[in-house]
Amino acid sequence: MKTFDIAVIPGDGIGKEVVPEALSVLNTLAEIHGGLAFQFTQFPWNCEYYIEHGQMMPEDGIQILQGFDAIFLGAVGNPQLVPDHVSLWGLLIKIRREFEQSINIRPARYFEGLQSPLVHPKAFDFIVVRENSEGEYSEVGGRIHKDEDEIAIQNAVFTRKGTERAMRYAFDLARERNGHVTSATKSNGIVHSMPFWDEVFQKVKVDYPEVKTASYHIDALAAYFVTRPEQFDVVVASNLFGDILTDIGGAIMGSIGIAPAANINVNGKYPSMFEPVHGSAPDIYGKGIANPVGQIWTAKMMLDHLGEVELGQKLLEVMEAVLADGIKTVDIGGIATTKEVTQAIIQRLKNDK
Amino acid sequence: MKTFDIAVIPGDGIGKEVVPEALSVLNTLAEIHGGLAFQFTQFPWNCEYYIEHGQMMPEDGIQILQGFDAIFLGAVGNPQLVPDHVSLWGLLIKIRREFEQSINIRPARYFEGLQSPLVHPKAFDFIVVRENSEGEYSEVGGRIHKDEDEIAIQNAVFTRKGTERAMRYAFDLARERNGHVTSATKSNGIVHSMPFWDEVFQKVKVDYPEVKTASYHIDALAAYFVTRPEQFDVVVASNLFGDILTDIGGAIMGSIGIAPAANINVNGKYPSMFEPVHGSAPDIYGKGIANPVGQIWTAKMMLDHLGEVELGQKLLEVMEAVLADGIKTVDIGGIATTKEVTQAIIQRLKNDK
Ligand SMILES: CC(C)[C@H](C(=O)O)[C@@H](O)C(=O)O
Ligand SMILES: CC(C)[C@H](C(=O)O)[C@@H](O)C(=O)O
Numbered sequence: 001m002k003t004f005d006i007a008v009i010p011g012d013g014i015g016k017e018v019v020p021e022a023l024s025v026l027n028t029l030a031e032i033h034g035g036l037a038f039q040f041t042q043f044p045w046n047c048e049y050y051i052e053h054g055q056m057m058p059e060d061g062i063q064i065l066q067g068f069d070a071i072f073l074g075a076v077g078n079p080q081l082v083p084d085h086v087s088l089w090g091l092l093i094k095i096r097r098e099f100e101q102s103i104n105i106r107p108a109r110y111f112e113g114l115q116s117p118l119v120h121p122k123a124f125d126f127i128v129v130r131e132n133s134e135g136e137y138s139e140v141g142g143r144i145h146k147d148e149d150e151i152a153i154q155n156a157v158f159t160r161k162g163t164e165r166a167m168r169y170a171f172d173l174a175r176e177r178n179g180h181v182t183s184a185t186k187s188n189g190i191v192h193s194m195p196f197w198d199e200v201f202q203k204v205k206v207d208y209p210e211v212k213t214a215s216y217h218i219d220a221l222a223a224y225f226v227t228r229p230e231q232f233d234v235v236v237a238s239n240l241f242g243d244i245l246t247d248i249g250g251a252i253m254g255s256i257g258i259a260p261a262a263n264i265n266v267n268g269k270y271p272s273m274f275e276p277v278h279g280s281a282p283d284i285y286g287k288g289i290a291n292p293v294g295q296i297w298t299a300k301m302m303l304d305h306l307g308e309v310e311l312g313q314k315l316l317e318v319m320e321a322v323l324a325d326g327i328k329t330v331d332i333g334g335i336a337t338t339k340e341v342t343q344a345i346i347q348r349l350k351n352d353k
Numbered sequence: 354m355k356t357f358d359i360a361v362i363p364g365d366g367i368g369k370e371v372v373p374e375a376l377s378v379l380n381t382l383a384e385i386h387g388g389l390a391f392q393f394t395q396f397p398w399n400c401e402y403y404i405e406h407g408q409m410m411p412e413d414g415i416q417i418l419q420g421f422d423a424i425f426l427g428a429v430g431n432p433q434l435v436p437d438h439v440s441l442w443g444l445l446i447k448i449r450r451e452f453e454q455s456i457n458i459r460p461a462r463y464f465e466g467l468q469s470p471l472v473h474p475k476a477f478d479f480i481v482v483r484e485n486s487e488g489e490y491s492e493v494g495g496r497i498h499k500d501e502d503e504i505a506i507q508n509a510v511f512t513r514k515g516t517e518r519a520m521r522y523a524f525d526l527a528r529e530r531n532g533h534v535t536s537a538t539k540s541n542g543i544v545h546s547m548p549f550w551d552e553v554f555q556k557v558k559v560d561y562p563e564v565k566t567a568s569y570h571i572d573a574l575a576a577y578f579v580t581r582p583e584q585f586d587v588v589v590a591s592n593l594f595g596d597i598l599t600d601i602g603g604a605i606m607g608s609i610g611i612a613p614a615a616n617i618n619v620n621g622k623y624p625s626m627f628e629p630v631h632g633s634a635p636d637i638y639g640k641g642i643a644n645p646v647g648q649i650w651t652a653k654m655m656l657d658h659l660g661e662v663e664l665g666q667k668l669l670e671v672m673e674a675v676l677a678d679g680i681k682t683v684d685i686g687g688i689a690t691t692k693e694v695t696q697a698i699i700q701r702l703k704n705d706k
Contacts, residue, residue, distance in 0.1 A: 077541065084541035084570075085548055093542070117580050118470050136489075141508075141545035150513040152549035155494075160503040188430060188437035189446070189596065192494035193507035195438055217437075219596045220632070223604035226579055227470050243542065243572045244597060251576035279573070 002036040004306055007068040007271070011091070012046045013280030014290035015074020021292040021342040022072070022299045028346045029303070029311050032353050036308070041068070047078040047087050056082075056090030062098045070302050071095065071273040074295065075280035089139075092275070096132055099270035101263035102162060103169050104132035104242060105301070106277060108229070108249030108259065113323035115333045116254045124229035127173060128249060130242025131166035132263055134159060135193070137239045158193045158238070163200045165266065170236035171208040177233055181205070183215040184237035184245060197238065222248055250277050255332045257291035260298035262305060274302040288337045291329040293319060296345060318348045355389040357659055360421040360624070364444070365399045366633030367643035368427020374695040375425070375648040381699045382656070382664050385706050389661070394421070400431040400440050409435075409443030415451045423655050424448065424626040427648065428633035442492075445628070449485055452623035454616035455515060456522050457485035457595060458654070459630060461582070461602030461612065466676035468686045469607045477582035480526060481602060483595025484519035485616055487512060488546070490592045511546045511591070516553045518619065523589035524561040530586055534558070536568040537590035537598060550591065575601055603630050608685045610644035613651035615658060627655040641690045644682040646672060649698060671701045 010019040023040055030037050043064070045057040058064070065071055076092045077084050095101070109125035110116065140155035167183075174181045183201045187194035198215065205213050216224065218241045224231070225248045237245055250256035259277035276294030284290060296319060303312035327344040328334030336344070363372040376393055383390050396417070398410040411417070418424055429445045430437050448454070462478040463469065493508035520536075527534045536554045540547035551568065558566050569577065571594045577584070578601045590598055603609035612630035629647030637643060649672060656665035680697040681687030689697070
């Protein structure tokens with residue numbers, strides 16, 4: 001029996017509702033498989049934990065997580081309790097950085113059964129590879145003076161290593177897919193970091209002569225995600241640009257509520273982390289209507305990472321079939337509850353076995 | 354006879370095709386009005402000029418423009434000839450900064466006759482107020498080390514003055530419109546500039562108790578522009594976020610090719626500048642198929658600024674009627690040429706007189 005040790009952090013808001021659903025799905029898959037098991041260890045680290053302990057996770061939180069095969073995260077943040085930059089940097093971004101999860105991968109594809117807001121969603125199917133450890137998300141910076149003279153300075157830090165790592169990841173992925181990489185830049189307006197980004201892209205692409213490339217400024221690219229998403233295969237972007245593009249990816253699928261993400265530690269030294277793109281949505285927490293599909297699709301990405309690609313594929317197909325049957329939550333035009341959607345997926349997995 | 358002295362910079366690519374069209378439209382409006390005239394002075398400052406002179410405009414370019422009532426710009430940039438950051442910072446961004454055009458205003462609205470890519474474009478009608486003089490677009494920063502150790506640092510600089518100015522502009526505008534301001538932030542990920550942005554927003558809004566407000570992170574907001582654009586009235590954003598949001602605004606209208614922009618000098622010391630949101634599109638230059646509507650709508654924004662609000666309104670109505678009649682360029686699903694669209698607008702202005 002192969003056992004995967006998974007650290008589970010449901011986090012805040014609807015994270016606490018959708019994570020248990022995804023765990024049930026994973027357990028169902030383990031049963032079906034027969035030869036594997038998941039061991040889930042739950043950590044109640046969230047904004048309420050912060051209120052009680054003054055920090056988002058214990059002092060030795062990182063060491064505690066270190067030994068797991070993967071981290072399965074719900075959503076973090078509840079600005080009513082803790083300012084977002086405190087909660088996120090104390091948990092989500094802290095884990096991303098401490099565990100060198102330098103790559104964030106987020107797929108977006110057209111799903112039958114989802115109401116895309118686009119007239120012609122066609123069959124888009126792309127993956128955004130987001131640099132996940134540096135760039136515009138940096139603690140470097142500060143303020144000077146006060147009142148009407150106050151100035152805030154924010155430093156974005158782009159290293160050759162970090163930039164190249166994200167790009168190579170994208171090119172490698174494109175080789176397994178449709179052989180096309182699009183780079184998100186803004187070198188016409190942002191004159192230090194983005195020309196550097198472009199230069200590195202030019203250098204890296206030389207090593208992948210069989211991969212076609214394109215480069216667009218982020219403003220145009222954001223627009224193209226709306227007007228012609230079918231043209232993209234792999235898109236590589238900085239931390240901030242990747243963040244924005246993947247939410248647009250969620251939007252054109254029909255809902256940010258279904259999009260998954262993987263935070264990958266590429267050198268294998270530390271566990272990777274899997275979390276949906278959606279936030280904690282404290283406003284709908286507790287109503288039983290949160291969409292579990294984002295978290296469940298996230299489980300599929302974790303399965304892929306753990307080497308259980310076939311199980312992951314099965315899950316994706318079942319998820320798509322259930323959506324196509326119209327069993328979905330209100331945010332994507334259905335009437336089902338969180339639990340009903342999960343049960344439909346579980347039932348179908350069992351029937352299809 | 355009231356005469357407006359307008360500096361005209363067609364710029365690169367399709368700028369050179371659509372600017373003359375917009376000038377014809379302005380001349381037609383002047384004729385119809387009877388009591389006013391435009392005096393256009395053309396400046397051939399663009400990437401070809403750079404090739405010849407080593408700079409995008411002459412040494413005294415800024416002084417030359419100083420005396421005009423307004424600047425009417427086409428589009429800048431031709432990366433085949435000059436790297437974008439050189440051409441843009443040497444002309445477009447230079448003028449924005451030298452003339453303290455600290456506010457960029459860009460409307461987006463649903464137009465009958467345009468094919469929005471959205472299934473339910475509904476009647477969205479919003480304006481993005483973009484901080485236009487600082488923020489993420491800054492020359493502060495640089496590089497250290499080389500090859501695999503190279504690092505690029507980009508500083509974003511947010512001043513209280515600049516931030517507050519953009520926000521007050523947005524609140525003032527909202528008072529004349531539907532009384533709602535949305536702030537674009539990213540304080541969960543970007544921990545120096547964006548919490549500062551949020552604080553200033555909280556302070557400024559106290560002075561506008563009758564205006565309702567909302568604040569969303571840029572990733573979510575970009576997605577909402579696609580999924581529920583009808584919910585926005587005035588959106589205030591930093592330089593980069595405003596840039597991205599307005600391209601999405603263009604996309605949901607049906608084309609970036611129709612969106613206009615005003616670069617406003619709020620203290621009245623220097624001329625303001627008017628330019629479409631679209632780029633110079635060197636790839637379609639010379640084919641006679643560029644969409645002139647963005648440049649013509651830009652002329653309407655210039656008319657508003659010059660105090661000719663009624664003429665501007667007439668132009669907008671005629672523009673909309675011509676689009677509704679299906680007289681449009683290929684990029685928005687029509688078959689008309691650049692000149693045919695312009696002529697249709699001019700003819701209708703004359704007939705409606
Ligand atoms: C060309 C570029 C520098 C410019 C900008 O980003 O400001 C353009 O995209 C715009 O929106 O006016
Ligand atoms: C919550 C926030 C800090 C985070 C990010 O911007 O990285 C989220 O938007 C995401 O995309 O995972």
